[in-house]
Amino acid sequence: MANRKFIVGNWKMNGLRSALGDIGGIAKIAEQNSGVDVAICPPATLIASAAAEFPDVAIGAQDCHQASSGAHTGCLSSDMIKEAGASLSILGHSERRADQHETDADVKAKAEAVRSAGLGAIICVGETEEERDAGSAVSVVCGQLSGSFPEGADGDWLTIAYEPVWAIGTGRVPEASDVEEMHAAIRSKLGELMADGSENVRILYGGSMNGGNAAELLAVPNVDGGLVGGASLSAEKFGPIIEAAAAF
């Protein structure tokens, strides 16, 4: 499984019903590139209609509450996103860690909730610019990974996304050598955290990936795909990334 690239679009807080056509266009490109796994994570309001209209592309959520139900105004449980048609959820994105103050412990609990519902999880980790400048990027990211890591995980449902905070939405991308170092460190940490199957966990790179730099980033050892924000919002921009992944 780890040899199939996984390209995921994170639409963040973008997309009204009028954007469903873009999901249709992406689904078509995904179908034409069947050697690549593709998922789109639109806002929660579009999950049900996207999943119903485009059953051939995986639809994911961008978050999921750790509790199965209860007094959590504005939140969605793993069973709710599953019923709507999601097959996976992004968890612990740096924007949620910053804006909603999500902790590693929260992300771990969310991942366990998602697994109980039979969904896939994409756990996000990544350092800030200050942490990189201080030389602590690898230790920060490995610490986040350990703290966010679900109990007793096996490889089939889990994906890790390395997204340096300073590369998100900025047009700045780390040197390939820095990506290689970080993905190797994550791979090695996964080996410590998992009894077996760690080699099957895909490690995605995210942060200003686009059609122009995808091939280079996807060629880096241990980069098993991409988590794409801005360049996933249209088939025109996302298509070249999927096509770049298909060349591996």
Ligand SMILES: O=C(CO)COP(=O)(O)O
């Ligand atoms: O945060 C990201 C995906 O989760 C990356 O966003 P950009 O691709 O817009 O930099």
